[in-house]
Amino acid sequence: MTATEQGGLRADARRSTARILEAAQKVLAEDPSASLERIAEAAGLARATVHRRFASRQALLDALVQDLTDRYLSIIKEVRVRTAPPLIVLHRATEITLRLKYSHPFVTSLTPTHESPGAPASHPRIVEELEVLFSRLHAAGHITTPDPAWGRRVYLALLNEIHHLPATSFSLSLDDDADVDDQVDARVTLLITTLLGALGGTTPHREGEAPLDRHIRIGPAQP
Amino acid sequence: MTATEQGGLRADARRSTARILEAAQKVLAEDPSASLERIAEAAGLARATVHRRFASRQALLDALVQDLTDRYLSIIKEVRVRTAPPLIVLHRATEITLRLKYSHPFVTSLTPTHESPGAPASHPRIVEELEVLFSRLHAAGHITTPDPAWGRRVYLALLNEIHHLPATSFSLSLDDDADVDDQVDARVTLLITTLLGALGGTTPHREGEAPLDRHIRIGPAQP
């Protein structure tokens, strides 16, 4: 059900739609105006099939967004935006979002109004979650910026930036799974450090200090 | 000479090129894939004329970039990137860049490789100036981030973000000249405050404090 309501379709038809969506990701990520021909080719299908599964180009794009939104909303539940400690939420949500940006590079640059640069905002529920998170961060004192909208914008901008940051900055290959995890962790940390510095009253990243450690207090008191 | 080497062209021909470039700005800013037809219309000229002045669509886009780069490089000289106090440089350069982004909204989103999101980087000399500025900021202790590339990226991202920030955040109309100045000043201040916080060891914007005052020391000592 991740891929936009598949009705009483036959198994191979479902496979086709999935392949098309996946291929569209890759191709459109490199060239947002790529033709359906090229998408079909990348999917190993005939162009006619693409037209059969999606009534129009726009319908395909919509399905792409829908698919991503579905995935995102289902994953983001685990983060417990309203109850978990806000810095934990920030960390986990960032990680999830970043991973999604890596696996679905195109859709994340599809925000209809480019009110935000290239982030998976747009969807009202996602924006809402963001607002909750940031008001909680503010209430907890991790953020002191008066304008909450600015805070969210900075976050999304940095998210985008950290996403496009070349891998060489972290000097690791992208093939190995473990390395990918390291990549993500390093990026998330850098992003959060930067964000809290940008918006917060705290003084982040003085040489070799892990800033989260000073903010996060979980579980029973430590002696 | 601001508009790409005009050879021995007649006066009206030069006017046409200027009109086309100006119209292209407006039209392409709203729709980057707008047809030459629409650009010609916006310029009050026939489509044929556009083709006469610019051999191809790509040539027009190149001219657009060239034009902006020329303007930018000529203005940026006044900033004295290498000699003026780095925070002053940062402030003035930001203001200039922001104004340019307002008056030339399209080209600023034309960076060929989207290595950076929508900033007027790309051109090697501009990148170079940026590097100088940031290394000076770092040397002066205003920035403590180890990775200089990340600093530049954050700056460009924030620049872009502050540019697209809706005017309502500052509650002023965009028609009056004075108001525009206020807008720019407010935005530049917010950007620099955020940037220094994000990258620096200093603690920025605690309620109602003007952060620059703590960093900038110009002229003779104050009693």
Place this chain on the structure above:
DNA sequence: GACAACTGAATCATGTGTGTCTCACTTACG
């Protein structure tokens, strides 16, 4: 295994943008 569903390949229609060309006209400039 039979039938329905799905696919591939090929064709056709349509729309749209680009770029060229011509010709009557207007405008700049010496």
Place this chain on the structure above:
DNA sequence: CGTAAGTGAGACACACATGATTCAGTTGTC
């Protein structure tokens, strides 16, 4: 003022993406 340069309007060729349609062959499913 006269000539050369520039423009507007229209026609034309061309490329390319989208979308519909048809039909023979393949594949899922009951």
